[in-house]
Amino acid sequence: MKPINVGLLGIGTVGGGTFTVLQRNCEEITRRAGRPIRIVVVADKNLELAKQVTGGACRLTDDAFSVVTDPEVDIVIELIGGYGVARQLVMQAIENGKHVVTANKALLATHGNEIFKAAQDKGVMVGFEAAVAGGIPIIKAVREGLTANRIEWIAGIINGTTNFILSEMRDKGLSFDTVLKEAQRLGYAEADPTFDIEGVDAAHKITILASLAFGIPMQFDKAYIEGISKLDAVDIKYAEQLGYRIKLLGITRRTDEGVELRVHPTLIPARRLIANVEGAMNAVLVQADAVGATLYYGKGAGAEPTASAVIADLVDITRMHTADPENRVPHLAFQPDAMVELPMLAMDDVTTSYYLRLRVADKTGVLADITRILADEQISIDAVIQKEPADGETEADLIMLTHQTREKCIKAAIVKIEALGVVTGNVTKLRMEELGK
Numbered sequence: 001m002k003p004i005n006v007g008l009l010g011i012g013t014v015g016g017g018t019f020t021v022l023q024r025n026c027e028e029i030t031r032r033a034g035r036p037i038r039i040v041v042v043a044d045k046n047l048e049l050a051k052q053v054t055g056g057a058c059r060l061t062d063d064a065f066s067v068v069t070d071p072e073v074d075i076v077i078e079l080i081g082g083y084g085v086a087r088q089l090v091m092q093a094i095e096n097g098k099h100v101v102t103a104n105k106a107l108l109a110t111h112g113n114e115i116f117k118a119a120q121d122k123g124v125m126v127g128f129e130a131a132v133a134g135g136i137p138i139i140k141a142v143r144e145g146l147t148a149n150r151i152e153w154i155a156g157i158i159n160g161t162t163n164f165i166l167s168e169m170r171d172k173g174l175s176f177d178t179v180l181k182e183a184q185r186l187g188y189a190e191a192d193p194t195f196d197i198e199g200v201d202a203a204h205k206i207t208i209l210a211s212l213a214f215g216i217p218m219q220f221d222k223a224y225i226e227g228i229s230k231l232d233a234v235d236i237k238y239a240e241q242l243g244y245r246i247k248l249l250g251i252t253r254r255t256d257e258g259v260e261l262r263v264h265p266t267l268i269p270a271r272r273l274i275a276n277v278e279g280a281m282n283a284v285l286v287q288a289d290a291v292g293a294t295l296y297y298g299k300g301a302g303a304e305p306t307a308s309a310v311i312a313d314l315v316d317i318t319r320m321h322t323a324d325p326e327n328r329v330p331h332l333a334f335q336p337d338a339m340v341e342l343p344m345l346a347m348d349d350v351t352t353s354y355y356l357r358l359r360v361a362d363k364t365g366v367l368a369d370i371t372r373i374l375a376d377e378q379i380s381i382d383a384v385i386q387k388e389p390a391d392g393e394t395e396a397d398l399i400m401l402t403h404q405t406r407e408k409c410i411k412a413a414i415v416k417i418e419a420l421g422v423v424t425g426n427v428t429k430l431r432m433e434e435l436g437k
Helices: 013-024 026-033 047-054 064-068 085-095 105-122 138-145 160-172 176-186 200-214 233-241 303-320 366-376 407-418
Strands: 004-009 037-043 059-061 075-078 099-102 151-157 244-254 259-269 281-288 292-299 351-361 381-386 395-402 423-432
Touching: 004 013, 004 064, 004 303, 013 026, 013 037, 013 047, 013 303, 026 037, 026 303, 037 047, 037 064, 037 303, 047 059, 059 064, 064 085, 075 085, 075 303, 085 099, 085 105, 099 105, 099 303, 105 200, 138 151, 138 200, 138 281, 138 292, 151 200, 160 176, 160 233, 160 244, 160 281, 200 244, 200 259, 233 244, 233 351, 233 395, 233 423, 351 366, 351 407, 366 381, 366 395, 366 407, 407 423
Parallel strands: 004 037, 004 075, 037 059, 075 099, 259 423
Antiparallel strands: 151 244, 151 281, 244 259, 281 292, 351 395, 351 423, 381 395
16 A cells, blocks of 8 residues: 655654654554555754664755645654744645644644644644653543543643652752752753743643643633742652642643633642652543543653654554545544633632741741631631741741632732731742542
8 A cells, every 4th residue: 555655844852763663663553554654754954963863764855844845745743843933834734735743732732723723624634642741642542532521620740851850859858959950961951941840831731631621722821830940849848748749730620610721839649649750750630520530651751752652643644544534533622613612710710729838936826817817818727737946046837738719819818928027928839739539
């Protein structure tokens, strides 16, 4: 049978892994796809690198736009990244009737609605399994494996860099800045780690998962994003003493009031499986009505894990290449004409539990003043721990855990607490999730 011809844009880490795995497992992949899949052209600015990786097995070019217009190419793999040129290339490939596979979560989270509409109009497919959680097949699981379910919420450790940093801070008691430098030395963090440590990368991914889970358009601009750069090692230590682990979670939940879409450091009970995901690994927990909770764990980045997801999309598209477009699996799980507009909850309207750490004067009546303020805001206290002041000090740490309350209530209470003369500095606030039923 005639092979499917692929044009690869970008042969860096993931592109190189894709080429290598496709070559190494070509016989197995052909058996699964029903016909050979071959990369016929690679576009990269670094032609010398491209030559080293491919060994002369295909054509090379430094002009990516020539690939998306090449009549010989059936599927374009976009591994360039970013929002600019990548968007132009993807849209031009679709316009030319080519299927697209991409690992570009930033592109999809910000321009996905436009891209999927163009693909639907042209009758082509866009595969993006590699855009979320690397080698974990979470897109297929949510879009196809859980199709009988009403998905209630998704919570994921979907950024390996931040999970590595938090694991090291907990294990070794080191500061954020110290561990970040180590993560950069080991190659887990970029020279400019902003997208990772400030939660933007995780927000791109949870935006995509929210769309798949609830049949809503991509709405990255509605996501609440808070990273880990201001996290103090002492809070990780206190959380551990209280039976919790702190993870950077991407969370999306459907409520009666609307959809939550948020990324922030979160206390999770240490007994939960997801709380024990360490190092650079990823995990996604999905709660659905029929199946209950399902957990997906694995490598969220790296050359061959991500290549595994890219090639899975190539195989899917190859299998469905000649199928009637109306009978293919919808890009975002729901039929395009059945997508819905649901209100997106502002962070102030989200309900969750909280961890509060205060530096307070070691004197009588302090706790009573603080609990009175919390009661005035209808905030119920779950636990209180007051640390003994160090020798010679007149202040101590006070740690409080609350029951569920609205974000705007806790913020109002914190303003009043910080105004008390017995409280020094700012109150540290972290959110807590049980991640049970």
